[in-house]
Amino acid sequence: MDRRHLLKNSLALGGVMGLGGCAATPGAAPGAAPQPVSTVPLMDRPPVLAPVRARADRFFDFKVCLRPFRTKGPNLDVEQIGDAMVVHNYGHGGSGWSLSWGSADMAVQKAMSRSPKEIAVIGCGIIGLTSAITAQRAGAQVTIYTRELLPRTRSVRANGAWTPDSRIALTSEAPANFGQTWEIMARSSWKTLRQYIGIAGNPVAFSDHYYLTDAPRGTPQPVDATVMPLPPPTWAGAPTHGEDFARYNDRIRDITSFPQQLTPDINPFPVKYASRSTNLFFNFTEYGHLLTNQFFAAGGKIVMRNFHSPSELGHLPQKVVINCPGMAARDWWKDKAMVPVRGQTGWLIPQPEVNYGLTYRNVQILSKSDGIMVIALENGELKGYNNSDESVNRAESDRAVKVIEDLFARFSVKQA
Amino acid sequence: MMRKIILGVGFLLAAQGAQARSVWDGAYTEDQAARGATSYQQNCGRCHGANLSGTFEIPPLVGRFVPYWSGTTLDVLVEYISQAMPLGRPGSLSPAVNADITAFILKSNGFPAGTKELGTSASDQKAITFDSMPPKKRAKAR
Numbered sequence: 069m070d071r072r073h074l075l076k077n078s079l080a081l082g083g084v085m086g087l088g089g090c091a092a093t094p095g096a097a098p099g100a101a102p103q104p105v106s107t108v109p110l111m112d113r114p115p116v117l118a119p120v121r122a123r124a125d126r127f128f129d130f131k132v133c134l135r136p137f138r139t140k141g142p143n144l145d146v147e148q149i150g151d152a153m154v155v156h157n158y159g160h161g162g163s164g165w166s167l168s169w170g171s172a173d174m175a176v177q178k179a180m181s182r183s184p185k186e187i188a189v190i191g192c193g194i195i196g197l198t199s200a201i202t203a204q205r206a207g208a209q210v211t212i213y214t215r216e217l218l219p220r221t222r223s224v225r226a227n228g229a230w231t232p233d234s235r236i237a238l239t240s241e242a243p244a245n246f247g248q249t250w251e252i253m254a255r256s257s258w259k260t261l262r263q264y265i266g267i268a269g270n271p272v273a274f275s276d277h278y279y280l281t282d283a284p285r286g287t288p289q290p291v292d293a294t295v296m297p298l299p300p301p302t303w304a305g306a307p308t309h310g311e312d313f314a315r316y317n318d319r320i321r322d323i324t325s326f327p328q329q330l331t332p333d334i335n336p337f338p339v340k341y342a343s344r345s346t347n348l349f350f351n352f353t354e355y356g357h358l359l360t361n362q363f364f365a366a367g368g369k370i371v372m373r374n375f376h377s378p379s380e381l382g383h384l385p386q387k388v389v390i391n392c393p394g395m396a397a398r399d400w401w402k403d404k405a406m407v408p409v410r411g412q413t414g415w416l417i418p419q420p421e422v423n424y425g426l427t428y429r430n431v432q433i434l435s436k437s438d439g440i441m442v443i444a445l446e447n448g449e450l451k452g453y454n455n456s457d458e459s460v461n462r463a464e465s466d467r468a469v470k471v472i473e474d475l476f477a478r479f480s481v482k483q484a
Numbered sequence: 485m486m487r488k489i490i491l492g493v494g495f496l497l498a499a500q501g502a503q504a505r506s507v508w509d510g511a512y513t514e515d516q517a518a519r520g521a522t523s524y525q526q527n528c529g530r531c532h533g534a535n536l537s538g539t540f541e542i543p544p545l546v547g548r549f550v551p552y553w554s555g556t557t558l559d560v561l562v563e564y565i566s567q568a569m570p571l572g573r574p575g576s577l578s579p580a581v582n583a584d585i586t587a588f589i590l591k592s593n594g595f596p597a598g599t600k601e602l603g604t605s606a607s608d609q610k611a612i613t614f615d616s617m618p619p620k621k622r623a624k625a626r
Binding site for chain 2: 132376456458
């Protein structure tokens with residue numbers, strides 16, 4: 069689709085240029101100075117970008133998720149419940165989709181140390197599903213016990229960008245060696261995700277992302293007066309600055325692309341400053357179907373069940389359990405380190421011709437096969453912290469799409 | 485050893501006593517369920533819906549709610565509601581309000597009212613089993 073789109077545009081471009089060559093520069097005032105020719109190598113110039121039809125009436129869905137943030141970082145501990153060995157795998161904050169395979173590898177390695185023929189997995193979000201498939205690949209028969217299937221789990225309410233260190237731990241509470249654990253997890257996840265790139269339906273894909281600003285990046289940006297400031301934190305130890313959250317992305321700079329500044333002559337957007345990187349993202353619908361099918365094809369079983377207390381795990385027929393309850397760990401396992409971090413996305417009707425994402429004035433959009441995701445990012449990492457209101461705030465999404473609507477109202481298709 | 489046996493016998497008797505009363509025997513009163521309905525609409529309805537049917541993302545409190553919470557005693561359900569709900573401010577409702585809301589949920593799922601209110605003590609709630617089927621059907625199923 070992308071290639072077809074590019075071809076179509078380059079044909080259109082060729083047509084326009086061809087006509088321009090025949091006519092005597094239509095529209096140009098006689099004697100006007102010729103436009104300066106860009107010296108940026110062709111490969112670095114953005115392709116012709118299709119505009120996003122960013123209007124609130126094109127929203128067709130809204131999702132609210134509670135990121136299962138754990139102040140100490142994900143729980144990967146092992147504990148004995150009755151005669152069952154329980155390997156925990158929960159608390160990945162805003163990094164679950166990104167770190168899932170690496171975290172699953174770690175959990176399954178521990179689980180297989182008992183040489184089990186059968187393994188139970190609790191939960192069917194992205195962590196549960198990847199843990200289950202990884203356990204199958206290690207040779208175990210796997211049963212998933214869950215109260216929701218993937219399309220209804222909180223996992224699918226994420227925004228779906230590769231963000232492996234988004235709200236993964238508080239710097240002050242993460243174990244000293246967690247950076248190292250994180251790096252192993254991120255690299256291993258990356259390797260497995262790489263196997264899903266390029267297959268039909270693009271379950272996992274790369275796309276360009278543009279960072280647009282009105283002032284130079286790294287300098288204070290104009291403040292949106294309509295955005296409410298955050299209330300003060302309600303308990304000691306709560307994060308107050310974005311820097312309180314642990315960041316580890318620098319550890320994997322060698323495999324991720326670096327933002328490239330776009331000079332004014334090749335900046336396709338009606339803003340002063342733009343940079344671009346190429347990021348991985350997940351198409352939930354295709355990826356979710358694929359993983360579910362892979363799980364069933366390998367003989368996996370799903371049992372719909374709600375557990376009332378951890379002790380019930382000791383009565384399962386499987387004596388090795390990988391526990392992936394996500395946010396439910398707060399109430400079910402009474403894990404006090406779990407803090408919900410609310411996130412809301414609005415979804416515009418898909419536009420397959422839009423093959424990029426962008427961030428502008430604290431709003432991020434990402435074009436995916438199942439819709440164009442729109443998310444408000446004001447207040448950064450602190451946004452939604454300890455807020456477990458799962459109801460939709462339509463005004464938040466409307467305000468966000470208005471920013472993008474205003475941007476594209478000024479957008480004219482510049483040629484590469 | 486003897487102490488263990490005595491404890492064991494005591495537990496069995498207690499378990500038999502507990503089996504004598506289930507949600508099918510009237511675990512709440514109509515008045516209590518009516519109070520619970522008001523509290524439910526104030527504290528729970530915004531997410532779980534006025535008719536308890538939930539949404540695509542929020543679990544319903546009818547239908548599959550019964551298999552998910554039955555097979556145990558009522559204290560387990562009340563304790564969960566007390567500690568985990570409402571989601572945005574868990575543990576903020578009083579024991580009496582939580583018992584009333586539980587009564588309303590039981591009524592909404594077709595369990596009959598009785599003459600005695602569902603109490604707020606965990607031991608009283610533990611004495612009531614949450615069976616998904618009425619006793620006669622249960623006997624047939626066996």
